[in-house]
């Protein structure tokens with residue numbers, strides 16, 4: 001095998017001529033001089049159309065490639081500009097890297113894969129790049145993948161939700177596909193204009209194909225859905241209804257805790273504080289200690305235990321779904337209204353307001369698991385994305401992780 005072919009294989013490049021290999025002592029790196037094959041030369045960096053050369057651009061430049069053994073590697077080549085009839089004067093395309101990138105295609109893919117699978121520090125150490133740079137690479141890879149795969153094609157049942165990604169009320173609006181169980185769209189903002197921009201991206205034809213939309217009851221979503229997809233059934237997201245109940249339960253807990261404190265029952269107040277997680281968690285996930293805690297609450301604090309049962313029964317409603325779920329919900333509403341627990345009396349009123357949308361959710365059997373898990377995962381991603389230069393990088397990382405856009409590791 002000729003040495004140049006070995007080098008091309010090693011770097012994983014195609015349609016590329018290897019001219020020379022040097023060791024750059026100053027940079028402590030291997031530098032491979034390359035050029036595109038004749039057919040690949042003078043093509044527009046954006047549309048790949050063959051164009052006439054405009055000028056030499058910035059002359060010779062380097063692209064970082066994957067490390068070779070223990071040392072860094074670069075590819076070096078001319079970087080002429082071409083004049084595209086559509087895109088004007090642009091840097092010519094190269095087969096080994098994405099447009100405007102300073103890294104090879106395989107370097108980009110590797111960073112994208114690692115960022116969705118490993119810790120932030122592992123990516124930085126292993127690839128010898130800053131987290132900000134990783135953010136830009138992730139964006140580039142996700143953008144290209146989104147051009148290749150149309151996530152918005154054939155949508156029938158979707159969920160629209162908001163996710164807070166940073167303190168100080170910074171939100172993303174996200175859309176999930178209930179059928180293919182993946183994230184399909186996200187954008188910064190939490191208002192009507194953002195929801196409108198989703199339906200703009202979807203296009204009028206695909207809008208008419210939407211049959212079910214689940215959301216949290218916010219009018220900024222429901223009003224836009226009714227306007228853009230009048231045929232779609234609007235369902236209440238079970239996840240949010242259960243969350244309301246969890247909030248009501250927490251209100252009851254705080255009230256009884258404050259009462260106990262003011263009456264000087266310090267031991268009971270302490271117990272109640274500790275019971276917080278036991279009350280929040282789903283019973284099947286409780287540890288033995290939390291089960292014991294809950295048993296104490298049952299004996300020592302009747303109102304709080306009643307609130308706990310109310311929350312659990314509401315969760316049960318959505319597990320049952322269908323007619324049985326609706327029957328249980330009817331009983332739940334009666335019980336909550338008579339419960340003498342102000343937060344639950346209020347919750348029963350709210351639920352009655354949204355009853356048609358909740359009934360639709362029970363009838364259609366929309367699962368809350370997808371919205372709930374997407375929610376949790378994006379929040380985790382948001383925490384890791386801290387340090388990226390823009391919410392776009394966070395969105396790109398979410399798309400790579402939750403939309404199935406992540407590239408394979410090179411050579412595998």
Ligand SMILES: [Zn+2]
Pocket residue numbers: 044045046047048049084085086087088
């Ligand atoms: Zn072009």
